[in-house]
Amino acid sequence: MAETTNLGYPRIGKQRELKRAVERYWSGKTGEDDAQAVAAEVRRGAWAVQQQAGIDHIPCNDFTFYDHMLDMACFLGLVPDRFQHTAGQPVSLATYSTMARGGDGIAALEMTKWFDTNYHYLVPELNGPDPRRSGNAPVDAYREAKAQVGAAAMPVIVGPLTFTLLGKHHAKPIAEHVADLLPIYRDLLSDLYREGAEWVQIDEPCLVQDRSREELDLYASVYADLAGGNHPKIMLATYFGDLGPNWEAVMALPVEGIGIDFVRQGGNIRDFEVKRFPADKVLAAGVVNGRGVWRADLDSALGRLETIQSHVDAQRIWVGPSCSLLFLPHDKRLETSLDDDVLANLSFAEQRLDEIRTLADGLNKGRDAIADALAANRDRLRNRGHSVYNHEPTQQRVRALTDADATRAEPFAARREQQDARLNLPAFPTTTIGSFPQAGDVRSMRARLRSGKISAAEYDAYVKGKMDELIAKQEQIGLDVLVHGEFERTDMVEYFAEQLSGFVATEHGWVQSYGSRCVRPPIIVGDVYRPEPMTVETSVYAQSRTRRPMKGMLTGPVTILNWSFAREDIPRSVVCHQIALALRDEVSDLEQGGIGIIQIDEPALREGLPLRRADWDEYLDWAIRAFRLASSSAAPGTQIHTHMCYSEFNDIIDAIKAMDADVISIENSRSNEELLEAFTDNKYEQMIGPGVYDIHSPAVPETEAIIERLRHATRVLGPDVMWVNPDCGLKTRNDAEVWPSLRNMVEAAKKVRAAV
Numbered sequence: 069m070a071e072t073t074n075l076g077y078p079r080i081g082k083q084r085e086l087k088r089a090v091e092r093y094w095s096g097k098t099g100e101d102d103a104q105a106v107a108a109e110v111r112r113g114a115w116a117v118q119q120q121a122g123i124d125h126i127p128c129n130d131f132t133f134y135d136h137m138l139d140m141a142c143f144l145g146l147v148p149d150r151f152q153h154t155a156g157q158p159v160s161l162a163t164y165s166t167m168a169r170g171g172d173g174i175a176a177l178e179m180t181k182w183f184d185t186n187y188h189y190l191v192p193e194l195n196g197p198d199p200r201r202s203g204n205a206p207v208d209a210y211r212e213a214k215a216q217v218g219a220a221a222m223p224v225i226v227g228p229l230t231f232t233l234l235g236k237h238h239a240k241p242i243a244e245h246v247a248d249l250l251p252i253y254r255d256l257l258s259d260l261y262r263e264g265a266e267w268v269q270i271d272e273p274c275l276v277q278d279r280s281r282e283e284l285d286l287y288a289s290v291y292a293d294l295a296g297g298n299h300p301k302i303m304l305a306t307y308f309g310d311l312g313p314n315w316e317a318v319m320a321l322p323v324e325g326i327g328i329d330f331v332r333q334g335g336n337i338r339d340f341e342v343k344r345f346p347a348d349k350v351l352a353a354g355v356v357n358g359r360g361v362w363r364a365d366l367d368s369a370l371g372r373l374e375t376i377q378s379h380v381d382a383q384r385i386w387v388g389p390s391c392s393l394l395f396l397p398h399d400k401r402l403e404t405s406l407d408d409d410v411l412a413n414l415s416f417a418e419q420r421l422d423e424i425r426t427l428a429d430g431l432n433k434g435r436d437a438i439a440d441a442l443a444a445n446r447d448r449l450r451n452r453g454h455s456v457y458n459h460e461p462t463q464q465r466v467r468a469l470t471d472a473d474a475t476r477a478e479p480f481a482a483r484r485e486q487q488d489a490r491l492n493l494p495a496f497p498t499t500t501i502g503s504f505p506q507a508g509d510v511r512s513m514r515a516r517l518r519s520g521k522i523s524a525a526e527y528d529a530y531v532k533g534k535m536d537e538l539i540a541k542q543e544q545i546g547l548d549v550l551v552h553g554e555f556e557r558t559d560m561v562e563y564f565a566e567q568l569s570g571f572v573a574t575e576h577g578w579v580q581s582y583g584s585r586c587v588r589p590p591i592i593v594g595d596v597y598r599p600e601p602m603t604v605e606t607s608v609y610a611q612s613r614t615r616r617p618m619k620g621m622l623t624g625p626v627t628i629l630n631w632s633f634a635r636e637d638i639p640r641s642v643v644c645h646q647i648a649l650a651l652r653d654e655v656s657d658l659e660q661g662g663i664g665i666i667q668i669d670e671p672a673l674r675e676g677l678p679l680r681r682a683d684w685d686e687y688l689d690w691a692i693r694a695f696r697l698a699s700s701s702a703a704p705g706t707q708i709h710t711h712m713c714y715s716e717f718n719d720i721i722d723a724i725k726a727m728d729a730d731v732i733s734i735e736n737s738r739s740n741e742e743l744l745e746a747f748t749d750n751k752y753e754q755m756i757g758p759g760v761y762d763i764h765s766p767a768v769p770e771t772e773a774i775i776e777r778l779r780h781a782t783r784v785l786g787p788d789v790m791w792v793n794p795d796c797g798l799k800t801r802n803d804a805e806v807w808p809s810l811r812n813m814v815e816a817a818k819k820v821r822a823a824v
């Protein structure tokens with residue numbers, strides 16, 4: 069009989085209990101006991117749900133207070149010296165929290181996106197103290213789970229290679245780092261074995277990326293080493309895509325089971341059929357989507373399982389999700405305001421578990437045994453085809469697009485002349501990225517609007533007041549290009565999703581973004597179009613309050629797509645182009661309203677890059693085209709800006725160039741030589757605002773330090789193309805930090821301007 073498995077479960081709690089408990093603990097309102105008690109309750113709840121759903125292999129040690137990579141780093145004793153940890157001791161929750169969030173003058177570990185998801189992990193520092201086992205956390209987690217779910221409990225750990233490859237290293241070969249970690253991994257496996265764990269899941273998602281021959285050889289020797297000691301059976305989990313050219317190397321690893329993602333791309337099932345699967349291993353078949361919220365197509369998932377079963381004995385098949393369910397909200401049954409058609413077509417984490425059970429039953433007992441579920445599923449999928457959310461005019465518009473629609477009327481040089489004449493800005497123009505601090509007052513007004521305590525008119529008047537104040541202050545300190553502050557936006561994607569047709573919002577669809585921070589990604593349920601202007605009234609009002617140029621602020625199509633749950637019935641590229649067309653109309657209306665500069669933010673463009681290089685071009689083609697569709701109807705005299713908050717441009721510089729924005733503002737807080745050179749080496753001719761200070765830090769930058777950065781960037785880029793701005797939006801800072809910083813920035817720009 070085929071069994072069922074799960075690779076990981078959401079850990080924030082159905083009502084975000086963990087978030088609240090952890091934040092209470094951080095603020096000092098409660099002690100560690102409270103946080104520990106809530107955490108235990110969250111774990112207990114997750115295990116109970118999975119047990120009731122009939123999952124045979126239930127993950128444990130997948131829980132974390134902040135991040136699973138940080139947990140592993142702590143267990144391995146990779147606590148950098150600045151945290152003053154005693155080697156070999158378990159890491160306290162206090163130290164752990166400081167590693168995650170930083171402390172008095174102590175920098176946190178760096179944070180970055182987990183593969184191409186919106187989840188952020190903390191980057192382990194392998195260049196600090198030597199690794200040394202610290203505490204017993206994974207074993208304790210197993211014991212706790214075993215007491216509740218018995219033999220079903222399956223500890224999950226990040227594999228030694230994925231852990232190392234994602235970390236920051238010394239300048240020594242990866243193999244040496246891994247060799248230092250291996251004894252600790254062996255020790256852990258042997259403990260888990262002694263505790264009675266039948267299986268351990270070892271996550272190695274790095275296997276779906278491009279890997280060199282040496283790296284694959286290293287995989288072979290590392291797993292041979294682990295297999296040499298006492299250990300539970302190893303289920304090596306790969307996920308987020310195809311194994312591709314790594315297929316043979318992975319199949320040859322001396323492990324008892326291999327988990328394969330059969331959802332995300334088509335390559336794994338093709339390779340499976342052609343190259344087969346080793347007869348002595350268990351196959352954990354990921355056949356329901358851990359990264360999207362649409363109900364599984366049970367017929368086709370079962371078909372896939374049947375194909376697998378024709379080559380692999382049923383008792384060696386585990387039915388499971390494509391990856392951890394961490395990326396899904398907990399339970400769709402909490403939603404009360406979605407319409408029934410939409411709701412019927414969604415599956416959050418709890419619903420995925422039911423799908424897994426149903427599919428395993430179908431495989432074990434035959435299609436007849438799940439005939440009702442299959443029929444209901446078919447009906448729902450059919451209904452989705454003639455959804456009220458279809459919009460024929462939008463589909464036609466996308467079909468009719470030509471290259472001309474994605475091309476500005478004039479080349480940059482000609483546009484620049486017209487823009488210079490119109491805007492009349494000094495050299496080194498100063499501006500900001502858009503948002504300003506949203507203190508408690510903004511949030512409480514929004515809450516009062518939602519609860520009906522104030523009227524929409526009162527709220528509007530309040531937001532206008534905030535804008536007036538902000539505009540006056542920007543003029544006063546001498547910024548050249550102003551912004552309205554984005555006070556009306558909670559979130560740069562949600563704000564547009566709420567106004568565009570084709571999106572729905574959830575009430576409880578929270579997923580972890582990092583630590584205690586959760587987001588509720590909007591769900592794209594139909595064709596996207598713009599029923600009416602979204603930002604025009606606000607921007608036109610803001611422009612009316614000043615003679616200086618006021619930037620219109622839009623979130624770009626790729627970012628809106630990447631930070632939403634997208635439809636799965638049409639290609640992402642089509643969804644993206646629909647969003648782009650809606651924004652294109654917005655750009656035209658802003659122009660009509662007299663807005664001369666429009667910024668279209670694309671912070672998520674890079675993180676959407678496919679995990680393998682070979683797939684980059686296809687993605688970049690449609691993503692860049694989407695940006696161009698959104699921006700290219702602008703008249704030559706309208707200046708299009710874009711903003712990106714990351715600094716690795718070198719490998720996608722051609723695509724950035726092809727966006728053809730007139731000005732790009734970028735993160736450059738580490739004043740990275742390479743970054744600047746990417747722009748010069750590649751003859752980037754448009755204007756650039758390399759962030760002159762790091763907004764992620766509360767520190768106020770000195771004028772001299774900013775001048776130094778500006779001079780440096782100018783030497784590389786040349787004075788004609790330079791803009792002066794912080795490296796990202798200021799929403800998360802407070803006024804006491806923002807205004808002195810901006811004053812220094814303006815002063816620095818004036819000095820540099822005077823000198824050229």
Ligand code: GLN
Nearest residue numbers: 501502503669671713797
């Ligand atoms: N305009 C946005 C802001 O300033 C950009 C945010 C971002 O880059 N993530 O908040």
Ligand code: ZN
Nearest residue numbers: 712713796797
């Ligand atoms: Zn940014």
